Amino acid sequence: MASTLLYEDLAGRLGAQIRRGLLRPGERLPSLRRLGRQERVSIATAVEAYLRLEREGLVEARERSGYFVRAQRVAVPAARLPRVQARAPQALRNPALLGVLDVLSREDLLPLHVTTPAPELLPGRAIAAATTHVLRRDPGVALAYGAPQGLPALREQIARRYLRCGVEVDPGEIVVTAGAMEAITLALRSVTRAGDVVLLETPTYYGILQAISALGLRAIEVPNRVGSGIDAAALRALLARHAVRAAVLVPNFNNPTGSLTGDDDKREIVAACGEHGVTVIEDDLYGELAYSGERPAPLRRYAGRTSVITCSSYSKTLAPGLRIGWALAGTHVDDLVRAKCFSSVATAGLPQRAITEYLVRHDFDRALRRLRRELATNAQRWRDAIRRGWPEGTRVSDPAGGTTLWLELAGGVDAQALFEAAVARGIGCLPGHLFSLRGDYRTHLRLGLGLAWSPPVEAALRELGRLAGRFARRRTPKEGHE
Ligand SMILES: Cc1ncc(COP(=O)(O)O)c(C=O)c1O
Numbered sequence: 001m002a003s004t005l006l007y008e009d010l011a012g013r014l015g016a017q018i019r020r021g022l023l024r025p026g027e028r029l030p031s032l033r034r035l036g037r038q039e040r041v042s043i044a045t046a047v048e049a050y051l052r053l054e055r056e057g058l059v060e061a062r063e064r065s066g067y068f069v070r071a072q073r074v075a076v077p078a079a080r081l082p083r084v085q086a087r088a089p090q091a092l093r094n095p096a097l098l099g100v101l102d103v104l105s106r107e108d109l110l111p112l113h114v115t116t117p118a119p120e121l122l123p124g125r126a127i128a129a130a131t132t133h134v135l136r137r138d139p140g141v142a143l144a145y146g147a148p149q150g151l152p153a154l155r156e157q158i159a160r161r162y163l164r165c166g167v168e169v170d171p172g173e174i175v176v177t178a179g180a181m182e183a184i185t186l187a188l189r190s191v192t193r194a195g196d197v198v199l200l201e202t203p204t205y206y207g208i209l210q211a212i213s214a215l216g217l218r219a220i221e222v223p224n225r226v227g228s229g230i231d232a233a234a235l236r237a238l239l240a241r242h243a244v245r246a247a248v249l250v251p252n253f254n255n256p257t258g259s260l261t262g263d264d265d266k267r268e269i270v271a272a273c274g275e276h277g278v279t280v281i282e283d284d285l286y287g288e289l290a291y292s293g294e295r296p297a298p299l300r301r302y303a304g305r306t307s308v309i310t311c312s313s314y315s316k317t318l319a320p321g322l323r324i325g326w327a328l329a330g331t332h333v334d335d336l337v338r339a340k341c342f343s344s345v346a347t348a349g350l351p352q353r354a355i356t357e358y359l360v361r362h363d364f365d366r367a368l369r370r371l372r373r374e375l376a377t378n379a380q381r382w383r384d385a386i387r388r389g390w391p392e393g394t395r396v397s398d399p400a401g402g403t404t405l406w407l408e409l410a411g412g413v414d415a416q417a418l419f420e421a422a423v424a425r426g427i428g429c430l431p432g433h434l435f436s437l438r439g440d441y442r443t444h445l446r447l448g449l450g451l452a453w454s455p456p457v458e459a460a461l462r463e464l465g466r467l468a469g470r471f472a473r474r475r476t477p478k479e480g481h482e
Contacts, residue, residue, distance in 0.1 A: 006041050006045045007041075007045045007046075007048035007049045007052065008049075008052070010035075010039055010041060010045065010046070010049040011048075011049040011050075011052040011053050011056075014029075014049065014053060014058075014059075015053055015056065015058055018053075018058050018059070018069050019058075023069045024069060024381065024384075024453075025069050025070065025071040025377050025380045025381050025384065026068060026069060026071065026374075026377040026381065026453060027068065027069045028065070028066060028067070028068050029050070029059060029066065029067040029068065029069065031066055032046045032047060032050070035049075035050075050067050053067075054067075057070060058070060071376060071377045071379070071380030071381070076383050076386060076387045076394070076395070076396045076398070077393075077394075077395045077396075078226055078227060078395060078396070078397060078398060079226045079257070079395040079396055079397045079406050079407055079408040079444070080226065080395060080408055087220065087221070088220075089197040089218040089219060089220045089242060090218055090219060090220075090437055090438065091213065091216075091217075091218050091219075092209050092210075092212065092213035092219075092437055092438075093437065093438045093439070094209070094433065094434070094436065094437065094438060094439045096416070096431075096433060096434065096439065097206055097209070097210065097434055100419065100430070100431065100434055101206070101434075103423055104428055104430070106423075106428075108426060109423065109426055109427060109428035110426055110427050110428065110456055110457070110460045111428040111448070111451065112422075112427055112428055112429050112447050112448065112451070112457070112460055112461065112464065113428040113429050113430045113446070113447065113448050114428070114448040114450040114451060115255060115316070115402075115403040115404055115448040115449070115450050116315065116316060116320045116403070116448075116450050117316060117317075117371055117374075117375070117403065117450045118450055118451050118452045120452045121370070121371050121374050121375075121450070121452060122317075122318060122319065122367070122371070123318065123358075123362065123367040124319070126358060126362045126367070127318060127319050127322075127354060127355075127358055130354045130355070130357035130358040130361065130362065131350065131351075131354040131357075133357055134350070134353040134354055134357050135350070141349075141353075142349065142350050142353055143349070143350060144349060145345065145346055145349065146346045146347065146348075146349040146352065147346060148337050148340050148341035148345060148346045149174075149175055149176065149333075149337045149340070150174065150175060150176020150177075150326070150346070150347055150352060151176065151349070151352040151353065151356060152171065153356045153360075154176060154324075154352050154353075154355060154356045154359075155171035155172075155174040155176065155326075156171045157355075157356055157359045157360070158171070158174055158326050159171045159174060162298075162300075162328070164295070165287075165294070165295050165296075165297050165298065165301065166297060166301050167297070167298060167300050167301050167328075169300075169328050172333070173328060173329050173330055173333045174326050174327070174328055174329070174333075175326060175327045175329050175333060175336045175337055175340055176324065176325070176326050176347045176352060177311075177313075177324075177325045177326055177327060177340065177347060178323040178324075178325065178344065178347055178348070179313045179315055179320075179323045179324070179325040180283060180285045180311045180312050180313040180315065180325040181207050181211070181325070182325060182340075182343075182344075183309075183311035183312070183313070183325050183326060183327035184207075184208065184211055184248065184281060184283060184311050185211050185214075185215075186327065186336050186339045186340055186343070187246075187279075187281045187309045187311060187327055187329070187332070187336065188211060188212070188215055188217070188246065188248070188281065189215065189339045190329075190332050190335035190336050190339055191245060191246050191279045191281075191307075191309075191332065191335075192215065192217055192245045192246055193245075194215060194216030194217065195216060195217070195218070196217055196218070196245040196246075197217070197218050197219065197220060197242055197243060197244050197245060198212055198217050198218070198219050198220075198244065198245060198246045198247065198248055199219070199220055199221075199222060199235065199238060199239070199242075199244045199246070199247040199248070199249075199278070200212070200219045200220075200221055200222070200247075200248055200249075200437070201221065201222055201223070201224040201230055201249060201250060201254065202221035202222070202223060202224065202435075202436060202437070202440065203224060203254075203256050203257060203406075203432065203435035203436055203440075203441055203444075204221075204224065204248075204250065204254070204255075204435060205250060205254075205255045205256070205283070205435065206434045206435055208248050208250075208283065209435075209436075209437060211248075212248070219437055220238055220242055220244070221437060222234050222235045222238055224250075224254050224257055224259055225257075225259060226257050226259055226397050226406060227257075227259055227397070227398070228259060228260075228261070228262065228265075229251060229254065229257075229259040229260055229261030229262065229265060230249060230251055230261045230265060230269060231265075232261075232264075232265040232266075232268035232269045232272065233268075235247070235268075235269055235272055236268070236272040239272055239273070239275075239276040239278060240276075244276065244278050245278065245279070246278060246279045246280070246281055247269075247273055247278050247279075247280050247281065248281045248283065249269070249280060249281070249282055249283065249299065250282075250283040250284075250285070250286075251265075251266055251269070251282065251284075251296075251298075251299055252284055252286055252287040252296045252298065252401070252402075253286035253287070253289060253290075253399060253400075253401040253402025253403075253404075254286075254402075255285075255286070255402065255403075255404050255435075255446075256404050256406045256430075256432070256435050256444075256446040257397055257399075257404070257406045258397050258399025258400075258401070258402045258404045258405065258406060259397070259399070260290075260296055260399075260400055260401060263296075263297065266297065266299055266301075266302055267302045269299065270299050270302040270303060270304070270306045270308065271302075271304075271306070273306050274304065274305055274306030274307075279307040279308075279309065279332075280299055280303075280306060280307065280308040280309070281309050281311065282298055282299045282300060282308055282309065282310045282311065283311050283312070284298045284299075284300075284310050284311065284312045285311075285312050285313060285315065285316060286316060286401060286402040286403065287312065288316075288317055288368055289316060289317070289371070289372060289375060289401045289402050289403065290372065290400060290401040291372055291373075291375065291376035291379070291399075291400055291401050292372075292376065292400075296401075298310050300328060303330075307330060307331060307332070308328075308330065309327055309328065309329055309330060309332060309336075310327070310328040311325065311326070311327045311328075312325060312326060313325030313326065314355060316403060317364075317367075317368060317371065318355065318358065318364075318367075319351075319355075322351035322354065322355060323347075323348070323351065324347065324351050324352060324355050372401075374452075375401075375402075375403060375449055377453075378449040378451075378453060379398075379399055379405065379449055381453055382405055382447060382449060382461065383396055383398065383405070385458060385461040385462065385465070386405075386407070386461070386465065389461065389462045389465035389466070390410070390464075390465035390468055390469070391409075391410040391411065391465070391468055391469040391472045392410060393410035393411065394407060394408070394409060394410045394465075394468065395407065395408040395410075396408075402449075403448055403449045403450050404446055404447070404448060404449065405446070405447045405448075405449060406432075406444060406445075406446055407444060407445045407446070407447065408443060408444055409443050409444070409445060409468055409471075409472070410468070410472050411471075411472030411473075412443050412472075413443060413468055413471040413472050414442060414443065414471070415431035415432050415433070415441070415442060415443055415444055415445045416431045416433065416442065417471060418431070418445065418464075418467055418468055418471055419431040419445075421467050421471070422463075422464055422467060425463060425467075427460045427463060427464055429445055429446070429447055429464060430445065430446040430447075431444075431445060431446075432444025432445055432446060434446075
């Protein structure tokens with residue numbers, strides 16, 4: 001039998017190492033045999049010590065892999081948003097958008113801004129095997145033009161998956177697109193005309209801002225609150241004052257804030273849009289990436305008689321480069337198919353067939369479980385690194401899913417200046433004003449959680465924190481940090 005004192009002592013020492021950060025979240029602990037040898041204790045004592053640490057929430061056992069340090073909830077203040085004034089609808093006025101995005105396409109940066117999971121976190125081998133299989137099976141079919149609406153077998157797979165979150169979808173209303181971004185653009189082209197007003201969140205994904213700009217639309221903004229998502233009451237008030245055609249919303253793990261809009265707010269948003277005849281274009285790209293528990297429902301779940309077009313893709317879950325997304329177009333299906341046909345005839349057939357083959361023959365759920373776990377651990381590692389190495393007063397979001405972190409810099413530091421200094425040192429990040437129609441969020445920064453943790457990533461986070469500290473000191477020599 002294990003000695004009580006020995007295992008308690010061992011668990012105490014390991015626990016202290018975890019709390020001090022000597023053992024990092026996600027790090028694998030020695031096997032029972034190795035720990036026993038290393039500490040000169042029996043295997044029974046090592047087991048008791050790990051069980052104790054597990055009860056304390058410091059480590060977790062993973063099936064057939066051993067024990068790992070668990071991600072700890074670290075106390076970093078939550079990022080805040082400035083008050084959004086009631087503003088008239090406006091076109092995009094943010095010239096910095098293109099400049100920054102050009103810089104970020106450079107390949108020599110350590111990309112702390114990427115939101116796409118690194119290849120190591122995605123099932124690349126299985127996708128490659130599926131692609132080879134469909135090409136070998138019938139190259140003629142695999143390389144031919146497909147129908148504008150998309151491959152029926154893929155639409156069926158997409159529809160099936162929605163059943164799990166209580167959404168019944170007819171494969172006949174699905175349009176396959178080149179990523180979620182094309183789905184959103186086709187939906188906007190189908191339900192709006194140049195000059196119309198659309199309702200957006202603030203902050204919101206810059207791709208949505210670019211899409212409304214390209215289509216000559218104006219926008220009004222509803223706050224996306226860090227932590228609790230879209231403010232349904234504010235949305236209702238805006239709809240009462242403005243004639244809005246469509247609302248483009250990201251309720252599940254918004255980019256950049258990572259916020260999840262609650263079910264009550266979702267119901268209220270859909271009801272208010274229905275009452276005002278507003279079509280909801282929902283961007284559900286991150287819906288499958290909850291760190292724990294069930295996948296949150298898309299707005300479509302509460303649609304009733306409101307017109308909700310749900311857009312998503314496999315960009316963050318399987319393979320961004322295959323460019324396969326979709327729209328659940330509902331009654332707008334014919335318009336979207338026409339818009340798709342006029343813009344690119346059809347989505348590429350080979351990636352549609354490869355993904356269908358993958359979904360039918362491989363274990364998507366298993367790949368997703370692993371990805372969700374890695375992203376959850378990354379969120380804690382990134383937050384932990386910020387707590388340790390960034391100036392006091394830095395605020396950071398605490399997402400429950402998705403692939404983004406949203407920071408408010410301490411001391412009112414200009415995020416554009418920090419971005420420029422970071423790029424000069426080979427580190428990518430995104431200044432907050434990219435997520436705004438008119439360049440708000442000048443002291444915010446968005447980081448992506450997509451990279452696999454490594455010493456260079458850790459060093460880049462530390463360097464970014466050091467730069468933020470330097471800028472903060474320069475700005476506020478007397479008061480010190482916020
Ligand atoms: C909220 C949001 N919507 C859409 C996209 C683009 O998705 P896709 O690659 O499927 O076009 C992104 C990419 O980061 C995103 O963050």
